[in-house]
Amino acid sequence: MKFENSLEFAQKLDQIDPLKKYRDEFHFPEINGKPVIYFTGNSLGLQPKRTKAIVDEVMSDWAQLAVEGHFYAEKPWWDYHERLAAPLAKVVGAKTAEVSVMNTLTVNLHLLMVSFYRPTQKRFKIICEEKAFPSDQYMLASQVKFHGFDPKDAIVEVKKRDGEHHWRTEDVIAKINEVGDELALVLIGGVNYYNGQVFDMENITKAGKATGAFVGWDLAHGVGNIELKLNEWNADFAAWCSYKYMNSGPGNASGVYINEKHLNNPDIPRFEGWWGTKKETRFLMKPEFEPMENADAWQISNASILAVAPYLASLTMFEEVGMPALIEKRDKIVAYLEFILHEIDAEVDSSFEIITPKDRGCQLSVLLHGQGKSLFDYLMKNGVITDWREPNVIRLAPAPFYCSYEDMYRFGQLLKKGILSK
Incomplete structure (x- = not known):
């Protein structure tokens, strides 16, 4: 045109x-x-x-039902977050079981690092982009220090070429291959916050996994903005906020993706809490943790309904369009x-x-x-x-x-x- x-x-x-x-x-x-x-x-x-009506619905249920709203509200609170999984899965190119909504973005990245950053003395390095979003930089540095490594040694930044404003995919892949069997994790912002570049997530994921590393994506600027095929690309995990292109409100709930191959894996570590245990036995108060068979196993606490409700309202539009x-x-x-x-x-x-x-x-x-x-x-x-x-x-x-x-x-x-x- x-x-x-x-x-x-x-x-x-x-x-x-x-x-x-x-x-x-x-x-x-x-x-x-x-x-x-x-x-x-x-x-x-x-x-x-349309956000106000769905939040008002929660407020009305709280007023009229109090604690019984967990089970007898029109949208019961105890499984409220589950209503977001299917529409979100379409947005991020995942299977419904691979998606959950919980916490906020950097909190979720920290929790996912428990599962997907498991360094050894030989394989301990993380590749990220140069000048990643500051919260990601702080999160990565604190994680490697927690594991006893020096960020200067453990964090490898892929730089832009002199005089250029964006990264070249071949440079990212070359750095992955250079680090090789020392590489534990690739974690990059899928859409760069500063220059708006969309990284070639498919080929970067493929390269990272070929070295034996885990590959994850911070999709704060990606979800609701670009086409994503997380399951097809075989990414191990991803997390995103919901308040940018997803229009769910300031500082609102985060979404996570965890590849299906990691679900029901008894060998994968994670921090666990009440809401990650099976619904069928959750209220029996058993001492043993019995994980949900989907990404909800990574949940720790019950969902913040007043945060999740605006996200659900926004997702109805994504479903329509x-x-x-x-x-x-x-x-x-x-x-x-x-x-x-x-x-x-x-x-x-x-x-x-x-x-x-x-x-x-x-x-x-x-x-x-x-x-x-x-x-x-x-x-x-x-x-x-x-x-x-x-x-x-x-x-x-x-x-x-x-x-x-x-x-x-x-x-x-x-x-x-x-x-x-x-």
Whole structure:
């Protein structure tokens, strides 16, 4: 399709958008009395309007049933989280038994490391990407120190080539092969938070497992954004948050994937608690732990229902639409945003550099040569909620559920005004 940088063209794209009705399913903040242009679904998704009803349902059950809500609510609390497994499995390319919802992201990564980081004196190294998200860096460093290793020796970062803004798959695989039989674990953010790059998870997983290592993925920026085939790729595990593209609310519950070959494996270690034991015997209060036969065996405590309920509300929309339709709009709206950026760049004779490679999801990270944070401040004051990363990068994530093509056009006009007003 040949794009045009005009309001009329953008509005025509919105008119034929199969997902256009979902924009009205979300609450938009307002600045200067107008709904914002929202580019930070990669940080916190907007609130779905249907969330309130499902949370109110839990509150009503609590008020009317109290403890009996565990068994007699319309959606009983004791198995509430199980309702999320099947729709989530479709989103991440897994079998239902391989998926569970519990805790928050870094907590789950720590718990999964109990099972999948089992270092020996010879095989103890972890491969991650250079400048991984800080929480992942802290988690990895604390894990290797807990096992008695020095992070400087145990953590191997795959670096970008000099002068380049993204990683090359061949460099990741070369590093895996170089570490070889010293490699215990590969754990990388499947979609990089800074530049928006989608890693070649299929081939990196294959390479890591060929060395005898476990391979896991932090999918905080991936779930609900890109096509995932975790079971087909044979990843050992993955974890993700739910508050970005999944729109479940700030700091909300995390999801986990554990490959089916690790389920019902008596030799795999994990930290265990009451809610991971079999439902059939859970309330018999037996002293022996009898693990669930699915990923729920990794649960420790009962689900936080008021956190899980908004996630369930959001997943109803993913069920209605499906990832293929979301990805189709994602590709089109991101391409249109990229077109708009190049058009504005030419009009103002500036020097934008999109540092996100073509292997991408919703996000475009734009290096604003010659521009400072004052441009970001101008955009924010004029109704564009975006994200600033030092030294001079703005991250733009047009989430397909609620961003419109008209948003992309209007953003371009505000960007141009912001640059020319300096």
